[in-house]
Amino acid sequence: MRLLIIEDEPGxxxxxxxxxxxxxxxxxxxxxxxxxxxxxxTNEYDLLIVDWMIPALSGIEVCRQVRKAGSLVPILFxxxxxxxxxxxxxxxxxxxxxxKKPFEFEELLARIRxxxxxxxxxDDSLSAGSLSINPATHQVFAGSCExxxxxxxxxxxxxxxxxxxRVCTRSRIIEHVWDIHFDSDTSVIDVYITFLRRKLEAxxxxxxxxxxxxxxxxVREPGMV
Amino acid sequence: MRLLIIEDEPGxxxxxxxxxxxxxxxxxxxxxxxxxxxxxxTNEYDLLIVDWMIPALSGIEVCRQVRKAGSLVPILFxxxxxxxxxxxxxxxxxxxxxxKKPFEFEELLARIRxxxxxxxxxDDSLSAGSLSINPATHQVFAGSCExxxxxxxxxxxxxxxxxxxRVCTRSRIIEHVWDIHFDSDTSVIDVYITFLRRKLEAxxxxxxxxxxxxxxxxVREPGMV
DNA sequence: AAGAAGCCTGAGATAAAGCTTAAAATTTAC
DNA sequence: GTAAATTTTAAGCTTTATCTCAGGCTTCTT
Numbered sequence: 340m341r342l343l344i345i346e347d348e349p350g351x352x353x354x355x356x357x358x359x360x361x362x363x364x365x366x367x368x369x370x371x372x373x374x375x376x377x378x379x380x381t382n383e384y385d386l387l388i389v390d391w392m393i394p395a396l397s398g399i400e401v402c403r404q405v406r407k408a409g410s411l412v413p414i415l416f417x418x419x420x421x422x423x424x425x426x427x428x429x430x431x432x433x434x435x436x437x438x439k440k441p442f443e444f445e446e447l448l449a450r451i452r453x454x455x456x457x458x459x460x461x462d463d464s465l466s467a468g469s470l471s472i473n474p475a476t477h478q479v480f481a482g483s484c485e486x487x488x489x490x491x492x493x494x495x496x497x498x499x500x501x502x503x504x505r506v507c508t509r510s511r512i513i514e515h516v517w518d519i520h521f522d523s524d525t526s527v528i529d530v531y532i533t534f535l536r537r538k539l540e541a542x543x544x545x546x547x548x549x550x551x552x553x554x555x556x557x558v559r560e561p562g563m564v
Numbered sequence: 565m566r567l568l569i570i571e572d573e574p575g576x577x578x579x580x581x582x583x584x585x586x587x588x589x590x591x592x593x594x595x596x597x598x599x600x601x602x603x604x605x606t607n608e609y610d611l612l613i614v615d616w617m618i619p620a621l622s623g624i625e626v627c628r629q630v631r632k633a634g635s636l637v638p639i640l641f642x643x644x645x646x647x648x649x650x651x652x653x654x655x656x657x658x659x660x661x662x663x664k665k666p667f668e669f670e671e672l673l674a675r676i677r678x679x680x681x682x683x684x685x686x687d688d689s690l691s692a693g694s695l696s697i698n699p700a701t702h703q704v705f706a707g708s709c710e711x712x713x714x715x716x717x718x719x720x721x722x723x724x725x726x727x728x729x730r731v732c733t734r735s736r737i738i739e740h741v742w743d744i745h746f747d748s749d750t751s752v753i754d755v756y757i758t759f760l761r762r763k764l765e766a767x768x769x770x771x772x773x774x775x776x777x778x779x780x781x782x783v784r785e786p787g788m789v
Numbered sequence: 790a791a792g793a794a795g796c797c798t799g800a801g802a803t804a805a806a807g808c809t810t811a812a813a814a815t816t817t818a819c
Numbered sequence: 820g821t822a823a824a825t826t827t828t829a830a831g832c833t834t835t836a837t838c839t840c841a842g843g844c845t846t847c848t849t
Contacts (some may be wrong), residue, residue, distance in 0.1 A: 358735040443607035490778035
């Protein structure tokens with residue numbers, strides 16, 4: 340899952356980025372409103388975290404512009420102002436939720452999950468066949484047997500399963516899991532698909548990830564067409 | 565374990581904070597109902613201690629709002645009023661327990677322990693494998709052999725064991741054990757993990773704390789998946 | 790059937806995360 | 820006020836994850 344943080348204070352931005360990466364998100368950071376808006380409009384994020392008071396273009400203005408461009412990406416705004424008025428302003432401008440600073444990291448995570456969950460409406464249990472993954476504890480089970488994955492392996496598998504029964508193109512994978520935007524002819528994806536297949540095979544979940552030649556990969560729910 | 569005290573009288577608030585910190589709790593204090601409610605809603609505490617008579621928003625109203633927001637955090641209320649009526653009022657508003665002022669600090673501690681114990685319903689003895697810890701006396705036993713820990717070591721181990729079989733991320737650990745919110749660039753956790761591992765190893769409980777690279781640590785109950 | 794394009798995989802290089810140690814800073818105890 | 824204990828910082832070292840690359844294999848096209 341790919342997030343964009345627009346926050347000018349380096350301390351907070353760094354803390355957020357590190358913490359969210361621990362949770363296996365791919366995180367971009369912009370330090371002012373203008374470059375943040377640029378990134379938001381030119382890339383496909385799963386969620387934006389926008390501070391209220393930022394230079395070059397206020398958080399509220401970023402919200403408005405993003406919505407004006409037709410994007411429905413969930414937006415969480417961070418604010419020190421906590422009057423009702425500000426909250427109304429923010430939500431009116433197109434934000435989906437807000438958090439008052441100072442906040443606790445876990446609350447942020449919970450709110451992010453809410454947004455991402457409502458995005459994939461019907462689907463809040465992440466599983467495919469006998470495989471199930473738990474983003475909260477970072478665990479993967481094949482039946483009752485736990486599989487140990489590295490962070491990148493987990494992020495890739497999570498992305499594939501969140502998009503199960505849909506083809507994931509190589510460019511989307513590289514954007515959402517690796518956070519690489521420019522065209523580069525890397526074969527990391529291939530390598531990690533191999534890693535995953537090997538571990539899944541060893542746990543009895545072989546053949547879950549299928550190759551769509553020339554396009555990408557797909558995880559299919561067994562029993563579906 | 566992280567507590568929030570909402571109490572307007574600085575003398576009592578300070579006394580509680582100091583005393584509870586000696587017991588290795590991470591303690592925040594709010595001096596009125598409004599700011600207390602804010603903190604309670606934006607952070608994840610393990611327990612709230614709320615005085616009845618506080619400015620800006622009464623203790624009972626704080627309780628109601630917290631419950632209304634869906635939080636199940638244990639709430640202990642402090643009151644000078646000791647009529648049955650008041651108690652019923654408080655408990656109806658969502659409090660879990662109450663203490664009449666003036667109270668003995670030991671009694672408060674005991675009641676806090678009760679609340680924290682019922683939190684992990686299924687398992688109220690804090691243990692993992694042959695290791696068991698006693699929050700009341702701050703003792704740690706590996707089998708029958710006692711291990712001596714410093715306060716921070718104990719707090720860290722307690723947090724890990726209270727969350728056993730769950731991954732504790734670095735950011736959660738730093739928030740709940742150190743009460744630090746915006747410092748991503750410290751290696752205290754690593755150092756303390758080393759301290760703990762060394763002492764546990766010497767007592768024959770090696771290998772209890774496992775590293776989840778890129779994420780944090782986990783204590784697993786041996787014999788579980 | 791042969792060539793081309795895309796994919797897989799193993800080996801090795803690079804980078805990052807975590808571990809350990811020592812020493813400085815802080816707190817506590819006497 | 821001094822000494823001891825605890826906590827924190829910082830640096831070098833170790834381990835592990837990540838990535839690159841090259842050669843081989845598979846699938847598709849003609």
